[in-house]
Amino acid sequence: MAILDWNKYLEKAAEVNAEGAVLLKNDGVLPLDKNSEISVFGRIQLDYYKSGTGSGGMVNVAKVTGIVDGLLEAGAKLNGKVLKTYRDWVAEHPYDYGEGWGGEPWCQQEMPLSDELAAEAAETSDAALCVIGRTAGEEQDNSCKAGSYLLTDAEKDMLRTVRKHFKKMAVLLNVGNIIDMGFVDEFSPDGVMYLWQGGMTGGTGAAKVLLGEVSPSGKLPDTIAFDIADYPSDKNFHDRDRNFYAEDIFVGYRYFETFAKDKVRYPFGFGLSYTDFEITAEAVGGAEGVKLTAKVKNIGSCAGKEVVQVYIEAPNGRLGKAARVLCGFEKTPLLAAGEECTLDIDIDSRSMASYDDSGAYAWVMEAGEYNIYAGSDVRSAKKVYSFTAAEDIVIEQLEQALAPVTEFERMVRTENGLAYKKVPMSKVDEKARRLQFMPEEITQSGDKGITLADVAEGRNDLDSFIAQLDDNDLNCLVRGEGMCSPKVTPGTAAAFGGVSDRLAERKVPAGCCSDGPSGMRLDVGTKAFSLPNGTLIAATFNKPLLTELFTMTGLEMRANKVDCLLGPGMNIHRHPLNGRNFEYFSEDPFLTGKMAAAELKGLHSVGVEGTIKHFCGNNQETNRHFLDSAVSERALREIYLRGFEIAVKEGGAKSIMTTYGKVNDLWTAGSIDLNTTILRHEWGFTGFTMTDWWANINDRGCKPDKDNFAAMVRAQNDVYMVCADGGKHTDNVAASLENGELRRAELQRAARNVLSFILGTHAMKRVTGSDETVEVINKPAETVDDGAAERVFTLDGGLTIDMTAVKTARNLDYSFTLDVTQLGQYRMEITASSTQSELAQMPVTVFSMGTAWGTFTWNGTGGEPVTFTIDEMPLFSRYTIFRLHFGLGGLDMRSITFTKLRSAENTGLSNS
Ligand code: BGC
DSSP: OOOEEHHHHHHHHHHEEEHHEEEEEEESSOSTTTTSEEEEEEGGTTTTOOOOGGGOOOOOOOOOOOOOHHHTTOOOOHHHHHHHHHHHHHHHHHOOOOOSOOOOOOSSOOOOOOHHHHHHHHHHHHEEEEEEOOOOOTOOOOOOSSSTBBHHHHHHHHHHHHHHHHEEEEEEEESOOOOTHHHHHOOOSEEEEEEOGGGGGGHHHHHHHHSSSSOOOOOOSSOOSSSSSGGGTTTHHHHEEEOTTTTTTTTTTTHHHHHGGGGGEEEOOOOOSOEEEEEEEHHHHHHEEEEEEEEEEESSSSSOOOOOEEEEEEESSSSSSSEEEEEEEEEEEEEEEEOOOEEEEEEOOHHOEEETTTTOOOEEOOOOEEEEEEEEEETTOOOEEEESSOOEEEEOOOOSOOOSSSSEEEEEEEETEEEEEEEOOOOOOOHHHHHHHHHOHHHHHOOOOHHHHHTTOOOSHHHHHHTTTTTHHHHHTTEEEESSOSSSSTTTTTEEOOOOOHHHHTTEEEEEEOTTTOOOOOOTOOOOOOOOOEEEEHHHOOOHHHHHHHHHHHHHHHHOOOOEOOOOOOOOOOSSTOTGGSOOOSSHHHHHHHHHHHHHHHHHHHHHHHHHEEEEOOOOOOTTTTOEEEEEEEHIIIIHHHHHHHHHHHTOOOOEEOOOOEETEEEGOOHIIIIIIIIITTTOOOEEEETTTTTOOOOTTSOOOOTTTHHHHHTTTBEEEESSSSTOOOHHHHHHHHHTOOOHHHHHHHHHHHHHHHSSSSHHHHHHTOOOOEEEESSOOOOOOTTTTTTTEESSSSEEEEEETTTOOTTTEEEEEEESSSOOEEEEEEEEEOOTTOOOOOOEEEEEEEEEEEEEEEEOOTOEEEEEEEEEEEEEESSEEEEEEEEEOOOEEEEEEEEEEEEEHHOOOOOO
């Protein structure tokens, strides 16, 4: 039996929190003296944002340690009057969750801070901490407004008042991604630190760095420019229909270091420490690869860690290059004052090459001088080595794929500087590509009595198993079932594989997927571990540490019978306002890929998977279901696909989720170039792919259609997420097989991809009886509040309960007791409506006597009543307690109706 010790899990996550904190300014304020009094300002000290919103943030937690909790638990002396004033005010101004999917406000109302309180606190406190918080997420981008990217007037007033009275003041940012930092000029804080959104242990980790137990070693995973308009994607980011990626490869520091150095407030990779380091490096090698050895010496006065970052400056030849590209990094172990260490960093040719999309369709190292820089951020990194490539070298010859079909001009670097040139257009015949990758059909054999367990245990091969599957079985294998399928762990996002009775009879287990990048989302209310967010994780630049954390997450998944965590999110921070940046890592694809690979390594070590998402180009939430990303093939390969490529090739990723939107005018779920040419043919991916939930699919030039599974299967996006019932669904697979638009061989290929994956899961091991269980120790017991005793309804054969007065909000429970006078089998119908968007997800879980009977997810209903039915609800206990658990607000409950189907006497199950 494997053991997951919850206390060690908490400690590991807090270590990640501490290592991800990025100190940007420190004029003698940090670390704080534990023996002196500190005043903490800002309501977010008590309402810590553990994550952003949407599927990536819906982890139910027993306890979140916020900043004040963390400081108090670490023994800090906080000004009691300030703390009490905030506690009282927050009690009267509770946290506003907003309504429904994507409806939570970006910030919370700030307490007006009086001069008197600040002045009085300053008399006894040595320093002030001011906490600013922000959220955003799925369906809701940030905006360049006060309360989102900019500070509100109330927050500015707070900073002004604190500055006026305190000699030492630090600003702490509890945010999912970078925000405008004009406040540094306006209020001159002595210290500024990004704490990001740290999950349930955020405050514990923050306290470690604030109090000096740990010296900060986090580095910026994004460039912070002076003005949002300085970001090269800003001109195109907001477009609802089509985002032209006109900045091309010049994303983040690639742009700033090449064309606009003076626009940068804090460079990529930057982050201060409480100590100082000296980095020296030497290297050997050339175009075939470079071996760099860095010596790092702690020349300051306390222990700390440093990150060595290596950047390449390739010759600015025909292709036009960014002045710096991250091509290697390592973090030191903890170095005591005076201690030094050596780090070996290998740079491969691919990391130094560029993709030529103008006809060669190859990764190329152009002739000329290659300079290598090493240091602790992109700007200060020093030249440590150079070599010359005498001629152009083709590193990898590919074929054109996924190129634009809409003309636009992209940014290029010519010998005279920045210019715009027409983007090369697609010449690919996608129909021919389909035929190029057409597999052989396996002759259907009829039932031979082979089960998947026979394949798992080596008695038969997979193709013999697949040969037995009829077209309907094959069709079921491309249908994911959810949300909250009863075939897998209650409250999870999807079941896949054994979703029909026939497949289950053949011992195909149902695999289980659960959101998301920051921990398991279990909509029945089950508590799970809430992890630090993606931006924070990237800021650690610490691969082994991540692997350790995600090994624990993997064990937690196993304890909950979850096979795929729907994360990490790997899209690029193309623009600071993307709502889901908190789920993603960085503006840099190399860092993104390496961090994802480190997470996967941890998950894989205990036999579970991380579904890397969203493949690819999911860089804006506004209108994400219909938005087209018009991107050059070069930018796709160098920026938007590169992280995924590293996660597949180095991280061994075996599960991928495509996106809601389009890339170069084709919905990604139907894109053969993306899912087959690039992913499988070029990268050698052998896992399975799934759509995003209820995603659109199309054939080139055709309208989006959620039932066009044939287009999905042809492209080799294997599974549609999600169908209400995997055993029956109105997709077009059967008709397309019939009319020849889909070949059985393609459907069998999808089946093979799904089943090969399932064969490696713990779900399969449970079927063969070879699974090792996981025991979770030291996890606090869960408690559920209910009002069942007060609300008793008599059920005398039939009953309708008026639910219109019931309040629904995130994580609320509503309980009642049924006094069942006629025991038996009942039908239960739950009716609700919602004016939320069609794609909002409002889950309600029904528990009867503590057992979950199902989770029903309402989408927006246009205000019309929609009913979900539990066909067979056994009521064999005189007093039956029901509990409804609401995952989110925005739902208007209408009624619950019970109708008797059979009496207890007729069921043979009577206990009366
Ligand atoms: C999100 C995915 C998520 C899925 C399941 C979608 O809305 O885009 O990232 O995994 O829902 O909750």
